[in-house]
Amino acid sequence: MTAVRQVDVLVVGAGPAGLTAAATLAARGAGRVEVLERERTPGGVPRTCAHGGFGSWRRPLTGPRLARELADAAVRAGAAVRTGVTALDWAGPLDLATVGPQGPEILRARAVVLATGARERPRAARLVPGTRPAGVYTTGELQQAVHLYRQPIGTRAVIVGAEDVSYAAADTVRRAGAEVVALVTDLPAHRTAPARALDTRLRRGVPLLTGTVVAELLGHGRLSGVRIRHHDGRAAVLPCDTVVFTGDFVPEQELARLGGLTLDPRTRGPAVDGALRTSRPGVFAAGNLLHAVERAATAAREGTLAAAAVTAALAAAGAGAAAGSGAAWPEGVPLILDPPLRWITPSRVTPADTLPYTLRTASRLTRPLLEITQDDRVLHRERVRGAAAGRSLTLTARWAHRVDAKGGPVRVTAR
Amino acid sequence: MTVVTTEGPLPPQPYDVAVVGAGVVGSAIARALARHPRLRVALVEAQDDVGQGTSKANTAILHTGFDAVPGSLEARLVREGARLLTAYAAESGIPVERVGALLVAWDEEQLAALPRLARKAVRNDCHDTRLLGPAELYAREPHLGPGALGALHVPGESVVCPWTTTLAYATQAVRNGVHLHLECRVEQATRRDGVHELTTTRGTLRAHRLVNAAGLHADTLDRQLGHDDFTVTPRRGQLLVYDKFARPLVRHILLPVPTALGKGVLVAPTVHGNVLLGPTAEDLDDKRATGSTADGLAALREQGRRVLPALLDEEVTAVYAGLRAATGHEDYRVRAHPGQGYVTVGGIRSTGLTASPALAEHVLALLRETGLDPGPARDLEPVRMPNLGEAFPRPYQRADLIAADPSYGTLVCHCERVSLGEIRDALAGPVPPRSLDGLRRRTRARAGRCQGFHCGAAVRALFEEGRRDGSAGSGATVEGGRA
Numbered sequence: 001m002t003a004v005r006q007v008d009v010l011v012v013g014a015g016p017a018g019l020t021a022a023a024t025l026a027a028r029g030a031g032r033v034e035v036l037e038r039e040r041t042p043g044g045v046p047r048t049c050a051h052g053g054f055g056s057w058r059r060p061l062t063g064p065r066l067a068r069e070l071a072d073a074a075v076r077a078g079a080a081v082r083t084g085v086t087a088l089d090w091a092g093p094l095d096l097a098t099v100g101p102q103g104p105e106i107l108r109a110r111a112v113v114l115a116t117g118a119r120e121r122p123r124a125a126r127l128v129p130g131t132r133p134a135g136v137y138t139t140g141e142l143q144q145a146v147h148l149y150r151q152p153i154g155t156r157a158v159i160v161g162a163e164d165v166s167y168a169a170a171d172t173v174r175r176a177g178a179e180v181v182a183l184v185t186d187l188p189a190h191r192t193a194p195a196r197a198l199d200t201r202l203r204r205g206v207p208l209l210t211g212t213v214v215a216e217l218l219g220h221g222r223l224s225g226v227r228i229r230h231h232d233g234r235a236a237v238l239p240c241d242t243v244v245f246t247g248d249f250v251p252e253q254e255l256a257r258l259g260g261l262t263l264d265p266r267t268r269g270p271a272v273d274g275a276l277r278t279s280r281p282g283v284f285a286a287g288n289l290l291h292a293v294e295r296a297a298t299a300a301r302e303g304t305l306a307a308a309a310v311t312a313a314l315a316a317a318g319a320g321a322a323a324g325s326g327a328a329w330p331e332g333v334p335l336i337l338d339p340p341l342r343w344i345t346p347s348r349v350t351p352a353d354t355l356p357y358t359l360r361t362a363s364r365l366t367r368p369l370l371e372i373t374q375d376d377r378v379l380h381r382e383r384v385r386g387a388a389a390g391r392s393l394t395l396t397a398r399w400a401h402r403v404d405a406k407g408g409p410v411r412v413t414a415r
Numbered sequence: 416m417t418v419v420t421t422e423g424p425l426p427p428q429p430y431d432v433a434v435v436g437a438g439v440v441g442s443a444i445a446r447a448l449a450r451h452p453r454l455r456v457a458l459v460e461a462q463d464d465v466g467q468g469t470s471k472a473n474t475a476i477l478h479t480g481f482d483a484v485p486g487s488l489e490a491r492l493v494r495e496g497a498r499l500l501t502a503y504a505a506e507s508g509i510p511v512e513r514v515g516a517l518l519v520a521w522d523e524e525q526l527a528a529l530p531r532l533a534r535k536a537v538r539n540d541c542h543d544t545r546l547l548g549p550a551e552l553y554a555r556e557p558h559l560g561p562g563a564l565g566a567l568h569v570p571g572e573s574v575v576c577p578w579t580t581t582l583a584y585a586t587q588a589v590r591n592g593v594h595l596h597l598e599c600r601v602e603q604a605t606r607r608d609g610v611h612e613l614t615t616t617r618g619t620l621r622a623h624r625l626v627n628a629a630g631l632h633a634d635t636l637d638r639q640l641g642h643d644d645f646t647v648t649p650r651r652g653q654l655l656v657y658d659k660f661a662r663p664l665v666r667h668i669l670l671p672v673p674t675a676l677g678k679g680v681l682v683a684p685t686v687h688g689n690v691l692l693g694p695t696a697e698d699l700d701d702k703r704a705t706g707s708t709a710d711g712l713a714a715l716r717e718q719g720r721r722v723l724p725a726l727l728d729e730e731v732t733a734v735y736a737g738l739r740a741a742t743g744h745e746d747y748r749v750r751a752h753p754g755q756g757y758v759t760v761g762g763i764r765s766t767g768l769t770a771s772p773a774l775a776e777h778v779l780a781l782l783r784e785t786g787l788d789p790g791p792a793r794d795l796e797p798v799r800m801p802n803l804g805e806a807f808p809r810p811y812q813r814a815d816l817i818a819a820d821p822s823y824g825t826l827v828c829h830c831e832r833v834s835l836g837e838i839r840d841a842l843a844g845p846v847p848p849r850s851l852d853g854l855r856r857r858t859r860a861r862a863g864r865c866q867g868f869h870c871g872a873a874v875r876a877l878f879e880e881g882r883r884d885g886s887a888g889s890g891a892t893v894e895g896g897r898a
């Protein structure tokens with residue numbers, strides 16, 4: 001039998017969301033707060049992003065710097081940040097089976113925060129046909145190869161995607177001394193800052209091929225090229241020895257699924273209410289596990305909010321008791337969306353919620369009027385800042401108290 | 416001392432036996448020959464690793480042979496092979512799961528065909544098949560798509576790890592004195608004064624007896640030796656591997672009722688905890704055409720949707736294609752040429768993994784017919800292969816192992832839960848990997864749903880480090896070091 005050890009709060013994942021949650025909880029005196037991180041260094045994805053863009057305009061930070069600061073803050077606040085330890089599976093309602101160099105251990109917590117992040121979908125998941133040569137990357141692997149391990153990556157790279165992360169990948173390729181052959185996207189336009197796209201195209205001379213898919217990978221042993229096809233039927237081969245599949249993020253939902261948490265089919269992460277409660281009593285979720293993907297600052301903000309929600313739940317449960325024990329664990333009312341809105345998180349609402357909502361749109365919305373209704377009753381109308389396709393809108397929770405907890409689903413429409 | 420080479424000259428003295436092709440078949444033959452300590456044996460392989468041909472890309476089923484052509488050599492060798500491989504797997508730690516197969520009938524015609532298949536199974540010495548009605552079928556497979564009318568249950572069909580099988584044979588062969596020469600393509604074969612002279616990419620290799628186990632290229636080598644018995648037409652099979660989350664959706668190997676066009680598309684669990692969907696059957700003429708195609712994948716997904724609708728909601732973690740060595744004959748093409756000291760092992764189509772140990776015994780008998788006196792035999796010391804199967808404890812689950820060596824609790828590849836200790840062991844093994852693909856087949860590192868997003872660079876760093884340390888370098892290697 002594996003030993004069982006009791007802690008107060010267990011946070012899984014030491015990225016911006018998990019570290020911020022742990023720091024906040026420890027600072028508020030939540031007792032023994034432990035963060036489990038399966039990598040050897042804490043920090044999550046920013047650890048591998050040598051580029052800037054992780055601070056504020058007032059205080060610009062590189063990814064690794066942010067990772068270090070967040071980890072230091074968590075430790076200073078009194079949280080235990082344990083690296084090299086993987087949460088494998090559930091071993092009880094709030095028990096997690098773990099393993100690390102010290103061997104297996106079961107940790108029993110009064111509350112669990114899942115902050116396991118997201119990953120890019122690799123070539124196989126995207127069903128890109130062809131051979132299986134070397135030289136096929138995701139941005140995640142590319143950044144680690146170049147920034148953490150200084151590995152050579154090839155000489156000519158095609159980047160699949162044209163969003164922020166794709167341009168970050170292009171920068172990384174250049175940093176590694178390789179040439180970017182082209183950015184290829186099946187969308188009609190890029191999805192990054194216009195200045196950045198312009199700079200890449202004009203100053204760096206990297207073409208952006210829109211309305212185009214990578215139809216086949218070529219080459220035995222090492223990649224020799226990619227066959228591309230335009231929507232109008234034109235096809236060509238781009239000779240290259242490296243291809244980077246960027247974006248197309250999905251939540252790292254293994255523990256959520258193993259725990260039988262209700263998932264939101266739109267984000268594929270666990271469904272949560274405005275207190276970041278999942279469907280499993282005592283279990284909370286934050287960060288890119290909920291929305292693949294938002295910026296590090298959004299993940300960190302959710303970490304803070306999850307900490308507040310955990311503190312409240314522990315206080316409600318009483319000394320030593322598990323969050324959600326005794327009192328009923330609220331289910332929340334599901335939020336449903338009309339197109340072009342694609343997903344919303346939190347994806348459920350209770351009348352007590354105060355957390356702002358993040359929404360994704362499939363096509364550009366200019367200063368849209370968001371209308372919230374429940375059972376044909378208008379709860380709220382709010383004009384919000386617009387967003388381009390694939391970017392996020394923010395909606396306040398000022399209307400949540402009007403929600404009937406026993407009523408039907410709440411609908412969000414953009415006008 | 417073990418001898419595994421990837422470059423440099425080949426020994427000048429003639430071997431007693433040279434086996435060309437280190438697929439599952441050639442490796443099994445080499446292992447069988449290794450039981451005879453007096454024989455000097457070479458296993459010669461064009462690529463940089465064993466099992467890199469068709470043997471790495473199949474559906475990984477340990478067949479009972481229930482649907483083979485009764486009375487054929489294939490039927491007999493598959494039946495015997497299944498028994499031998501099951502025993503060998505238990506001894507060597509090759510993961511096998513006896514999940515059983517269900518031949519599912521989707522229309523009246525197929526339903527009517529099931530009793531005939533049951534009778535055929537009996538003629539193939541498979542006596543435990545049973546017809547199931549729809550109620551029992553859906554009780555056994557609750558996620559099966561609607562419309563199935565019944566099934567034939569074949570309880571003996573199992574799933575096996577194809578990579579560990581080939582590697583176990585090769586490891587045991589090498590440990591018992593077989594010389595493995597990699598990156599050594601045989602380009603020409605002639606016979607001079609009763610000795611085979613093989614012109615290879617690494618110089619000449621001589622042998623008194625020759626076994627042709629060159630898979631897709633067995634016909635080319637056969638012709639060089641003056642025979643025109645068969646032509647290999649590659650028949651491609653594309654496959655999709657689904658995420659481990661799909662594994663609870665299916666309990667048996669789900670087969671369609673075979674038609675004249677082939678065995679059809681199956682849905683099967685793997686010992687690694689995934690679900691396979693495939694293969695296609697496409698006759699080609701390019702023996703390198705191991706790529707997947709958009710049409711092939713679309714067709715597979717269409718069939719998969721019918722058999723197991725929920726499967727399509729899960730992520731695909733790998734896509735691959737293997738080439739069957741089809742010859743136009745409904746049987747293997749195994750022949751001894753006694754006057755030439757030569758045995759051809761050709762046309763090992765879609766059952767060679769299962770038949771491999773029986774094929775090896777058969778080839779040994781044929782070599783005797785060519786006048787080979789193998790000398791006394793001994794029992795080989797068993798090999799213990801690292802376990803890649805989910806039905807058996809993996810190193811990260813073993814407190815005893817981690818207590819003895821914490822590197823088995825240090826996970827590197829998170830999706831597949833591969834530890835530092837396993838990667839290190841593979842790199843220091845007697846037949847070490849020469850590429851990341853080789854490392855993946857030995858450990859499953861990078862084989863999971865993220866395909867390296869999280870661990871790819873770290874795994875590569877360990878691989879490069881292992882190579883620099885020399886154990887995976889070139890030249891003859893002694894276990895754990897350089898000769």
Ligand SMILES: Cc1cc2nc3c(=O)[nH]c(=O)nc-3n(C[C@H](O)[C@H](O)[C@H](O)COP(=O)(O)OP(=O)(O)OC[C@H]3O[C@@H](n4cnc5c(N)ncnc54)[C@H](O)[C@@H]3O)c2cc1C
Binds near residue numbers: 013016036054140
């Ligand atoms: C290439 C790239 C470039 C980016 N650039 C920017 C940028 O310029 N600016 C910006 O603001 N944002 C950027 N982002 C987004 C930013 O990195 C994320 O928003 C942020 O990292 C999300 O934090 P998180 O804590 O939710 O998840 P993550 O940072 O992904 O952290 C999750 C952590 O959980 C760990 N974990 C997962 N499962 C387990 C388990 N079972 N047991 C133990 N540990 C586990 C993981 O190892 C990981 O460390 C970028 C992202 C990528 C991929």
Ligand SMILES: Cc1cc2nc3c(=O)[nH]c(=O)nc-3n(C[C@H](O)[C@H](O)[C@H](O)COP(=O)(O)OP(=O)(O)OC[C@H]3O[C@@H](n4cnc5c(N)ncnc54)[C@H](O)[C@@H]3O)c2cc1C
Binds near residue numbers: 601653
């Ligand atoms: C899609 C598919 C599904 C299958 N499913 C199953 C199954 O479920 N169960 C089962 O039992 N079987 C199955 N099979 C069949 C099985 O995979 C094969 O029968 C088996 O792998 C054949 O092994 P082999 O050693 O003969 O060939 P290979 O593995 O191809 O080995 C031949 C080797 O010879 C080498 N070689 C070739 N020419 C030369 C040369 N001139 N010099 C040196 N070396 C050379 C090659 O590099 C190669 O490594 C399947 C096959 C396919 C394609």
